[in-house]
Amino acid sequence: MTEFLQHLLNTLILGGTYALLGIGLTLIFGIMNVVNFTHGALYTVGAYLMYLAVTALGLGFFAALPTAILGGFLLGAVLDRVLLRPLRGADMDTTMLVMIGAGIVLQSGTLWLFGGVAKSIPTPFPDAPLQLGPVSVSWLRLFVLGAAASLIVLTYGLINRTRLGLAMRATFQDHDTAALMGVNVRLVYTATFAIGSSLAAAAGALLGPVYVVFPQMGGMAELKAFAIVILGGLGSITGAAIGGFILALAEELGAGYISSGYRDAMGFLIIIAVLVFRPTGLFAKAERIG
Amino acid sequence: MLEIRDLVCGYGTVTALKGLSLTVAEGQLVALVGANGAGKSTTLRAISGLVPARAGSIRFAGRDITGADPRTVLGHGIAHCPEGRRVFPQMSVAENLALGAYLRRDPAGVAADLARVYGEFPRLAERRRQMAGTLSGGEQQMLAIGRALMARPKLVLFDEPSLGLAPNIVERMFAVIRAICDAGTTVLLVEQNAFAALELCDDAYLLETGRIVLSGPGATLIADPHVRQAYLGG
Numbered sequence: 422m423t424e425f426l427q428h429l430l431n432t433l434i435l436g437g438t439y440a441l442l443g444i445g446l447t448l449i450f451g452i453m454n455v456v457n458f459t460h461g462a463l464y465t466v467g468a469y470l471m472y473l474a475v476t477a478l479g480l481g482f483f484a485a486l487p488t489a490i491l492g493g494f495l496l497g498a499v500l501d502r503v504l505l506r507p508l509r510g511a512d513m514d515t516t517m518l519v520m521i522g523a524g525i526v527l528q529s530g531t532l533w534l535f536g537g538v539a540k541s542i543p544t545p546f547p548d549a550p551l552q553l554g555p556v557s558v559s560w561l562r563l564f565v566l567g568a569a570a571s572l573i574v575l576t577y578g579l580i581n582r583t584r585l586g587l588a589m590r591a592t593f594q595d596h597d598t599a600a601l602m603g604v605n606v607r608l609v610y611t612a613t614f615a616i617g618s619s620l621a622a623a624a625g626a627l628l629g630p631v632y633v634v635f636p637q638m639g640g641m642a643e644l645k646a647f648a649i650v651i652l653g654g655l656g657s658i659t660g661a662a663i664g665g666f667i668l669a670l671a672e673e674l675g676a677g678y679i680s681s682g683y684r685d686a687m688g689f690l691i692i693i694a695v696l697v698f699r700p701t702g703l704f705a706k707a708e709r710i711g
Numbered sequence: 712m713l714e715i716r717d718l719v720c721g722y723g724t725v726t727a728l729k730g731l732s733l734t735v736a737e738g739q740l741v742a743l744v745g746a747n748g749a750g751k752s753t754t755l756r757a758i759s760g761l762v763p764a765r766a767g768s769i770r771f772a773g774r775d776i777t778g779a780d781p782r783t784v785l786g787h788g789i790a791h792c793p794e795g796r797r798v799f800p801q802m803s804v805a806e807n808l809a810l811g812a813y814l815r816r817d818p819a820g821v822a823a824d825l826a827r828v829y830g831e832f833p834r835l836a837e838r839r840r841q842m843a844g845t846l847s848g849g850e851q852q853m854l855a856i857g858r859a860l861m862a863r864p865k866l867v868l869f870d871e872p873s874l875g876l877a878p879n880i881v882e883r884m885f886a887v888i889r890a891i892c893d894a895g896t897t898v899l900l901v902e903q904n905a906f907a908a909l910e911l912c913d914d915a916y917l918l919e920t921g922r923i924v925l926s927g928p929g930a931t932l933i934a935d936p937h938v939r940q941a942y943l944g945g
Contacts, residue, residue, distance in 0.1 A: 584813075587806065587809065587810060587813070588813070590799070590801070590802060591799055591802070591810050594799045594800060594801055594802070595797055595799060597761060597793075597797075598793060598797040598799070599810075600761065600780070600781040600782065601759060601761070601781050601785065601790075601791045601793060602785070602810045602811060602813045602814075602858075602862075603781070603782045603785045603786065603813045603814035603862070604782070604810075604813060605782055
């Protein structure tokens with residue numbers, strides 16, 4: 422029982438960052454119809470920005486996090502402006518290839534700049550974990566959960582409570598009619614890609630200190646993000662949030678009760694199961710929703 | 712108020728408008744009638760900037776708006792109520808109406824217009840929290856009209872407001888559109904239902920395969936032998 426409770430706690434903590442990854446990816450797909458193959462690279466970049474901000478810039482840990490998120494936002498805005506805007510109206514395959522290329526460039530860029538040796542990010546949290554009855558959790562992981570949960574709530578509020586969110590949802594449902602309402606659709610696209618990118622960077626900046634930072638870290642993160650989005654239903658934000666926690670639970674239980682070698686396989690098992698039994702995902706209706 | 716000269720538009724290799732000219736005077740209800748595929752919707756989409764003009768010019772209230780984007784056109788005071796209603800299905804009635812006023816920066820005026828729209832269409836007020844996709848066709852058309860009015864436009868473009876609606880609802884829609892014009896908003900109405908549109912309008916244009924072939928007061932067009940034979944069933 423104790424072991425199970427510990428797994429549930431770990432699920433909660435891992436799930437928060439997975440949800441961030443999935444929401445970023447599903448937002449970009451849902452609104453822009455772009456399959457974002459730079460998502461994993463942006464996750465890596467977020468982790469390296471966090472590393473740079475803490476070590477080279479000497480910002481405190483808590484100031485470094487928003488810096489890394491902002492960096493992801495700006496990089497996303499540039500990627501959209503330079504690569505995606507000229508391709509608007511091009512078919513999906515073209516955009517996909519360009520994004521794969523951009524992902525390779527970003528990943529190789531981090532390898533070139535930082536080398537292949539893994540870096541660790543120092544944190545201000547005490548080493549001793551917090552004991553909660555029979556289970557324990559490190560302070561760092563607790564902070565990661567809190568930060569991820571806040572970002573999820575913030576994103577949800579942005580989409581459902583603000584003027585930009587209204588424009589994003591309108592563009593998602595019908596971009597021509599949104600334009601007729603006076604929505605600046607090009608700006609909505611850039612904002613969407615920047616926000617999605619900043620969420621990927623946030624996930625990297627949060628998990629970077631938990632694990633280590635290395636140039637290929639984004640590859641597995643990207644696959645997991647795709648698993649989450651397929652599970653939750655393409656374009657469904659709520660689906661991505663819940664999908665993140667389901668994947669984390671599957672990984673925890675797979676690693677805990679089958680073999681720790683199965684942890685990263687769970688994502689693929691989920692993709693296969695969803696595609697076989699429920700191809701639209703768990704939470705998407707026939708018509709996709711915001 | 713609106714003046715289109717020799718407008719040429721198309722999609723890919725297809726030319727939908729082959730030099731169309733028409734004028735809408737302020738305060739008038741002008742109908743653009745014609746068969747399916749004649750280019751009626753394309754005309755409205757070109758005015759709104761959804762379809763680029765290949766040649767010709769569009770002027771509105773003394774300004775050249777040829778090639779302007781939809782946001783700019785709306786900013787000048789032209790609202791577009793698109794074909795097939797095109798309400799945002801996964802948004803509430805209230806959010807759809809809020810999007811109609813998206814560019815406006817006068818909250819008091821927006822609130823007043825919202826009250827007016829709800830007054831005109833009590834069904835929308837009853838269902839303000841309901842998702843627009845769950846409304847009936849007639850209610851969706853009311854919502855689309857209300858949404859266009861929320862921009863407080865000088866000119867409204869209506870694209871086939873009668874499409875797919877029951878006859879008694881169609882009658883109601885046309886009465887509403889006439890009332891909008893009588894209240895001082897200029898209207899350009901595109902309709903396949905030629906007889907109803909010609910009865911309703913002040914002036915009318917008949918469009919055939921991308922060209923205006925006939926124009927004049929609605930009553931004159933109704934009496935025209937060609938119109939009677941081709942569009943009014945003899």
